[in-house]
Amino acid sequence: MLLKSLLIIVMLQLTSETYGQAQKKFFRKDYTFLEETQSFYKFFSIAKTYQEAVTTCGRQGATLFYAEDKRELDAVAKFWTQPRDHIFIGISSLISKGVFASVDGRALMDVYNDWLPGEPNDVNGEESCIVMNKKGQMNDISCNRKFPFICKKTLASLEWNAHCQTPYKRYIVNEDLGRCYKFFLTPMNWTEAFAVCNAEESYLAIINSDEEANFLKKMTKDNPKYTVKGNYLAGVVMLGFHNRDRQGWLTIKGATLEDSGYTQWGYAQPDVDDKYLCGAMFYNGELTYGDCSQRSFFICEKEYKSGFDERFGDE
Numbered sequence: 317m318l319l320k321s322l323l324i325i326v327m328l329q330l331t332s333e334t335y336g337q338a339q340k341k342f343f344r345k346d347y348t349f350l351e352e353t354q355s356f357y358k359f360f361s362i363a364k365t366y367q368e369a370v371t372t373c374g375r376q377g378a379t380l381f382y383a384e385d386k387r388e389l390d391a392v393a394k395f396w397t398q399p400r401d402h403i404f405i406g407i408s409s410l411i412s413k414g415v416f417a418s419v420d421g422r423a424l425m426d427v428y429n430d431w432l433p434g435e436p437n438d439v440n441g442e443e444s445c446i447v448m449n450k451k452g453q454m455n456d457i458s459c460n461r462k463f464p465f466i467c468k469k470t471l472a473s474l475e476w477n478a479h480c481q482t483p484y485k486r487y488i489v490n491e492d493l494g495r496c497y498k499f500f501l502t503p504m505n506w507t508e509a510f511a512v513c514n515a516e517e518s519y520l521a522i523i524n525s526d527e528e529a530n531f532l533k534k535m536t537k538d539n540p541k542y543t544v545k546g547n548y549l550a551g552v553v554m555l556g557f558h559n560r561d562r563q564g565w566l567t568i569k570g571a572t573l574e575d576s577g578y579t580q581w582g583y584a585q586p587d588v589d590d591k592y593l594c595g596a597m598f599y600n601g602e603l604t605y606g607d608c609s610q611r612s613f614f615i616c617e618k619e620y621k622s623g624f625d626e627r628f629g630d631e
């Protein structure tokens with residue numbers, strides 16, 4: 317009898333280890349989960365404009381924080397330990413002057429709001445954004461001023477890509493290479509692409525072998541590139557190498573292409589054209605390079621360790 321109950325306990329524990337993904341309450345290492353609000357938060361102490369703050373949160377799959385109610389305000393005020401008095405919150409009247417709405421489209425009266433006396437006053441007609449202090453008091457201000465901010469992700473909106481051990485769904489795994497990849501059909505320039513990968517805790521892809529080149533080539537082939545309209549350079553996919561320091565072609569990890577394991581340049585590449593300093597591949601997997609300000613498709617890459625789950629820490 318005792319043995320039987322022990323067995324059941326062991327089985328229950330195994331089950332929760334294996335299937336209890338949603339219970340782990342993990343989004344990213346740099347976000348803190350607050351039980352009171354069932355959401356994750358990250359404080360950004362480097363001040364940014366409102367639009368930069370919205371973009372930063374969005375790229376991480378989160379939204380610019382505003383308090384839903386007093387309960388959330390109190391929970392977050394405790395978590396917000398930085399010295400700065402004010403943060404930008406995710407409410408603005410940028411869409412329609414004088415009508416304040418949250419980044420996810422909720423009316424001001426439906427979320428927590430507490431204006432300082434005499435606010436909003438829209439000085440010079442230039443104050444379409446809002447800063448808030450720890451007491452939750454709000455003041456309208458220019459969106460171009462720079463303030464710290466908080467990004468928020470609700471547990472309810474969290475998805476988990478178990479293969480790639482990341483909350484970002486579109487990464488696909490290659491078990492032989494031990495890596496995951498995401499193809500971006502939104503053309504961006506090289507520096508933006510670098511930042512986007514970074515925001516998803518990955519990096520602009522680096523090819524280390526012929527197998528990897530073949531995989532990226534296949535991935536490129538499988539993506540519906542020809543449906544993407546707009547002004548961008550077709551025919552290439554940006555990768556994580558460059559000659560921006562004019563020290564020769566190096567990966568973003570600082571290694572030469574030779575040391576990285578793949579040097580298959582396309583026909584007559586690289587040329588001596590000093591203007592073009594950012595690395596890419598043709599759709600056929602051969603390396604090329606181009607103008608860093610030119611927009612193109614790109615691939616982010618992420619290591620993953622078999623049997624390792626980031627949420628359990630790396631101790």
Ligand SMILES: *[C@@H]1O[C@H](CO)[C@@H](O)[C@H](O)[C@H]1NC(C)=O
Pocket residue numbers: 505506507508608609610
């Ligand atoms: C890349 O695009 C961003 C955003 O449009 C821009 O701020 C940046 O200057 C561009 N970088 C280059 C190298 O052109």
